[in-house]
Amino acid sequence: MTTSFDVALSFEDGVTRFVKCREGQTVMDAAYRSKINIPVDCSDGACGTCKSFLESGEFEMDDYVEDALAPDEESAGYVLTCSMSPRSDLVIQIPTTSAVAKTSAGSFTATIAEVARLSETTVSLTLDCEDREKLVFLPGQYVNIAVPGTDQTRSYSFSSGPDDERLSFLIKLSPGGVMSEYLDQWASVGDSLQFTGPHGSFFLRESDSPLLLLAGGTGLAPILSILRRLHASGSDREAHLIYGATTDDDVVELETLRGLEEVLENFTWVHTVADENTSAERQGYVTAHTEAEHLHDGAASVYLCGPPPMVDAVRRDHADRGFEPAGFYYEKFALAAKPDSEQEGAQDLEAAEPETDATTPDVGKTGHESHTEEREPTPAPVVLDPEPSAELLPSGEGRELNGEMILPRVELAELGADARIAAASDLPDGSPVEDLPRRLLGRVVLPAGEGGVGGDRVTDDDGLLVAEDARGILGQEAFATSVVEPLVAPRAPEPADESVPGTVTTDGYEIGQQHPSIQVSDAIFDARRALELGALELTIGRITSQQIAGYRVLAESTVPYVDVANERFTDAHAYTESNAAFHDYLFTLTGNSHLLSAYQDLGVKGHMEESLRSATWCDPRCAQDHLDIVDAMESGDRDEARRLFSEHAERSKATTRRAMNERQAARRPRFVTPGRFADQVVIVTGAGQGIGETTARRIHAEGGLVVLADRADTVKELAAELVEDRTEGVGDAVAVLADLETWEGAQAVVDAAIEQFGRVDVAIHGVGGTIWAKPFEEYGPEEMEAEVRRSLWPTLWGCRAVAPHMIERGRGTVVNISSNATRGILRVPYAAAKGGVNAITSALAMEFAPHGIRVVATAPGGTDAPERRTPRGPAPSSDQEHQWRHDMVEQVTGSSLMKRYGTLDEQAAAICFLASPEASYITGSVLPVAGGDLG
Numbered sequence: 001m002t003t004s005f006d007v008a009l010s011f012e013d014g015v016t017r018f019v020k021c022r023e024g025q026t027v028m029d030a031a032y033r034s035k036i037n038i039p040v041d042c043s044d045g046a047c048g049t050c051k052s053f054l055e056s057g058e059f060e061m062d063d064y065v066e067d068a069l070a071p072d073e074e075s076a077g078y079v080l081t082c083s084m085s086p087r088s089d090l091v092i093q094i095p096t097t098s099a100v101a102k103t104s105a106g107s108f109t110a111t112i113a114e115v116a117r118l119s120e121t122t123v124s125l126t127l128d129c130e131d132r133e134k135l136v137f138l139p140g141q142y143v144n145i146a147v148p149g150t151d152q153t154r155s156y157s158f159s160s161g162p163d164d165e166r167l168s169f170l171i172k173l174s175p176g177g178v179m180s181e182y183l184d185q186w187a188s189v190g191d192s193l194q195f196t197g198p199h200g201s202f203f204l205r206e207s208d209s210p211l212l213l214l215a216g217g218t219g220l221a222p223i224l225s226i227l228r229r230l231h232a233s234g235s236d237r238e239a240h241l242i243y244g245a246t247t248d249d250d251v252v253e254l255e256t257l258r259g260l261e262e263v264l265e266n267f268t269w270v271h272t273v274a275d276e277n278t279s280a281e282r283q284g285y286v287t288a289h290t291e292a293e294h295l296h297d298g299a300a301s302v303y304l305c306g307p308p309p310m311v312d313a314v315r316r317d318h319a320d321r322g323f324e325p326a327g328f329y330y331e332k333f334a335l336a337a338k339p340d341s342e343q344e345g346a347q348d349l350e351a352a353e354p355e356t357d358a359t360t361p362d363v364g365k366t367g368h369e370s371h372t373e374e375r376e377p378t379p380a381p382v383v384l385d386p387e388p389s390a391e392l393l394p395s396g397e398g399r400e401l402n403g404e405m406i407l408p409r410v411e412l413a414e415l416g417a418d419a420r421i422a423a424a425s426d427l428p429d430g431s432p433v434e435d436l437p438r439r440l441l442g443r444v445v446l447p448a449g450e451g452g453v454g455g456d457r458v459t460d461d462d463g464l465l466v467a468e469d470a471r472g473i474l475g476q477e478a479f480a481t482s483v484v485e486p487l488v489a490p491r492a493p494e495p496a497d498e499s500v501p502g503t504v505t506t507d508g509y510e511i512g513q514q515h516p517s518i519q520v521s522d523a524i525f526d527a528r529r530a531l532e533l534g535a536l537e538l539t540i541g542r543i544t545s546q547q548i549a550g551y552r553v554l555a556e557s558t559v560p561y562v563d564v565a566n567e568r569f570t571d572a573h574a575y576t577e578s579n580a581a582f583h584d585y586l587f588t589l590t591g592n593s594h595l596l597s598a599y600q601d602l603g604v605k606g607h608m609e610e611s612l613r614s615a616t617w618c619d620p621r622c623a624q625d626h627l628d629i630v631d632a633m634e635s636g637d638r639d640e641a642r643r644l645f646s647e648h649a650e651r652s653k654a655t656t657r658r659a660m661n662e663r664q665a666a667r668r669p670r671f672v673t674p675g676r677f678a679d680q681v682v683i684v685t686g687a688g689q690g691i692g693e694t695t696a697r698r699i700h701a702e703g704g705l706v707v708l709a710d711r712a713d714t715v716k717e718l719a720a721e722l723v724e725d726r727t728e729g730v731g732d733a734v735a736v737l738a739d740l741e742t743w744e745g746a747q748a749v750v751d752a753a754i755e756q757f758g759r760v761d762v763a764i765h766g767v768g769g770t771i772w773a774k775p776f777e778e779y780g781p782e783e784m785e786a787e788v789r790r791s792l793w794p795t796l797w798g799c800r801a802v803a804p805h806m807i808e809r810g811r812g813t814v815v816n817i818s819s820n821a822t823r824g825i826l827r828v829p830y831a832a833a834k835g836g837v838n839a840i841t842s843a844l845a846m847e848f849a850p851h852g853i854r855v856v857a858t859a860p861g862g863t864d865a866p867e868r869r870t871p872r873g874p875a876p877s878s879d880q881e882h883q884w885r886h887d888m889v890e891q892v893t894g895s896s897l898m899k900r901y902g903t904l905d906e907q908a909a910a911i912c913f914l915a916s917p918e919a920s921y922i923t924g925s926v927l928p929v930a931g932g933d934l935g
């Protein structure tokens with residue numbers, strides 16, 4: 001039987017995901033099978049992209065190259081997830097967030113098994129969890145529990161062990177706290193609770209080192225979980241606990257500790273109370289009861305959970321006394337609400353010595369609930385020793401990319417008799433300097449003996465080559481064709497990938513194609529800078545005046561496309577084009593085909609075209625940089641040129657990063673009700689853009705299996721993007737290109753849905769939209785027909801096409817998208833069509849109700865949307881047409897009580913509500929979504 005292990009992937013944002021990994025299977029493979037996109041690139045131990053930190057566990061590594069993982073990194077605990085397979089359970093810190101890895105914490109439902117009052121101030125909550133086998137956690141981690149009847153969550157560490165069937169938590173009660181109130185007044189056995197998790201990087205590391213456990217108040221919970229795991233695993237690890245409380249009322253679980261002492265061979269413990277009037281054997285803070293022997297001469301690992309002043313006091317105490325533990329892991333929990341009085345707040349200063357005021361901890365800043373644990377966003381484990389090496393790789397400006405050195409740490413010198421491009425010490429003994437090959441990004445840029453080492457200074461007469469692209473600048477010929485030859489053949493465009501993105505491997509699982517992330521984008525510009533700094537060294541002081549003139553024309557050509565005052569592009573596409581010509585030119589001037597080829601391999605222009613497609617913001621200095629660079633090159637000021645290239649790269653990164661973020665944000669539905677459309681098959685017509693697209697995105701995000709229908713190709717792009725989305729809980733998507741103005745098109749969509757997903761649960765008919773805006777008497781017969789064809793027939797055909805299937809199933813929902821234009825000006829044919837949609841909705845609802853099918857509609861008002869990628873019709877051309885369109889907009893805005901246009905998210909929200917089971921008692925209705933205009 002194949003053995004499999006639990007691998008905990010601990011992300012930077014505190015989320016931990018567990019995957020099952022078979023013996024012999026790589027961690028990367030197991031993660032991707034679980035749809036967790038941990039960072040990888042080569043998948044072969046060659047690039048180092050997947051480098052992560054191993055917290056604990058044993059594993060085997062396949063072959064890998066030293067460039068990917070240096071020996072000192074390996075000994076510091078780093079691993080390559082693409083090349084390692086487990087030999088035990090593993091805990092790995094992944095150097096990215098869960099969101100970037102397209103995963104999130106798990107969601108669970110549990111019922112209350114017991115609420116036990118342990119003391120005046122503390123309650124123990126015990127839960128039975130549905131799908132308990134799917135909840136894997138590490139001892140010390142916590143979950144976020146939704147407080148019933150509120151929209152708030154509270155964080156609690158497990159006090160139960162990972163191996164216990166039931167889950168338990170320690171909760172300190174506070175007057176007015178939402179969880180406290182719930183537990184005190186409402187909670188009863190059998191109540192249902194929701195929680196997400198596990199979270200946190202405070203957990204027990206596998207090791208044999210002795211343990212010093214320090215717990216403050218309900219910080220005892222994770223320590224109990226740790227002790228329970230030690231017991232369940234039969235560990236004989238030495239452990240000493242110092243448990244501190246503020247008053248006797250806060251002391252709980254002593255019997256549990258006594259029981260653990262009996263079953264854990266090497267476990268000892270004491271408890272202490274800060275209150276001078278305590279009846280406990282020990283009085284004072286935990287620091288007063290910490291002895292040097294508990295540190296085992298520095299061999300012990302310290303695990304500390306308590307409020308922030310306690311953590312700070314312990315750290316300071318250790319520093320003062322020169323304690324240096326092998327590992328120091330802590331979790332602070334800030335208090336969630338301001339206490340009624342300082343004195344009350346002081347109760348939470350468990351038995352730790354505060355920094356200044358012995359009785360007043362810094363509580364109440366988060367303003368929610370006193371005495372309730374609320375974990376800091378990223379409870380950070382602190383490992384004092386051993387530390388990973390801080391300087392794992394050499395660096396130097398322009399010489400490093402993604403942590404990898406690409407240029408040696410030497411000053412690049414001018415070409416000429418005294419030039420020295422690489423260190424002579426790199427050569428075998430006795431070899432002439434000319435034998436040094438020069439490399440960039442692993443490729444030879446200047447073969448040995450080439451490039452001017454030992455040669456003469458380049459002069460204006462040397463005729464450095466100029467790329468073909470640089471001859472014409474914005475239609476103006478800068479260089480005669482006869483003197484220009486391309487250095488390398490232009491790269492053939494990549495063949496278009498017609499298939500749905502995703503690579504299906506031989507063993508049948510799919511890894512999606514990845515668009516450049518922000519990090520990749522940054523890396524592209526870093527690489528460009530590195531190459532430009534190399535190119536600079538090859539050209540500065542040697543460019544002819546003719547070449548400088550051409551360089552300046554290229555720099556100036558970028559200027560019109562940046563509106564400096566408003567920090568925006570006037571034309572992002574034109575900027576990308578002219579910017580690419582500017583940057584290419586420097587490489588052509590080097591006369592070095594290897595360098596130009598390395599630059600072209602970066603694909604900067606393609607990346608910018610993709611990323612800046614809808615960009616507006618631009619760093620205002622971007623174009624000015626180009627002019628300044630030319631000035632620096634002309635005057636031979638190397639330092640200034642280097643500074644400018646570096647700063648320009650940063651500005652390029654910032655501009656592109658912002659555009660990528662804005663694009664990403666625009667794609668994200670503003671509101672999401674997770675799971676509302678889980679496994680529902682939903683047709684959305686007109687999904688290529690606008691309201692249809694936004695609705696489809698939201699339904700997909702809510703778990704729906706969406707069939708995206710449109711006649712525009714944009715629907716294929718949308719489907720591809722949604723298919724790529726591996727976030728937990730999202731649905732699936734398929735695109736159907738169809739002309740919805742025809743019966744055949746409508747039928748094809750329903751057929752495709754049934755073929756792909758086996759059924760149709762919901763049909764949303766979104767095709768439509770006014771083509772013209774003009775007085776009724778101005779419409780020609782063909783225009784009127786076109787309006788009705790566009791805005792009535794797709795709904796009529798769509799309802800007819802889906803009817804037999806829904807009737808046969810005896811269930812289904814139809815949502816038609818109408819318009820408030822039925823009471824508006826300058827769009828009478830369109831209004832007639834939408835009036836027809838209203839009639840279809842009300843009449844069909846009567847016919848379909850006996851079959852269990854609901855038919856509803858929304859009537860959107862004016863809606864803000866990005867410029868349409870597929871225009872509905874001709875843009876207004878004459879002043880008169882512009883005026884009519886303006887009048888129509890004025891009327892639409894004026895009719896809205898809110899005096900504004902709606903948003904796509906607002907329209908999608910209403911459609912999704914009507915389409916969902918939440919609207920199960922609504923049929924035949926047309927819901928105006930128009931800021932109070934009833935249409």
Ligand code: FES
Pocket residue numbers: 039040041042043044045046047048049050051068080081082083
């Ligand atoms: S992905 Fe390249 S080394 Fe692992």
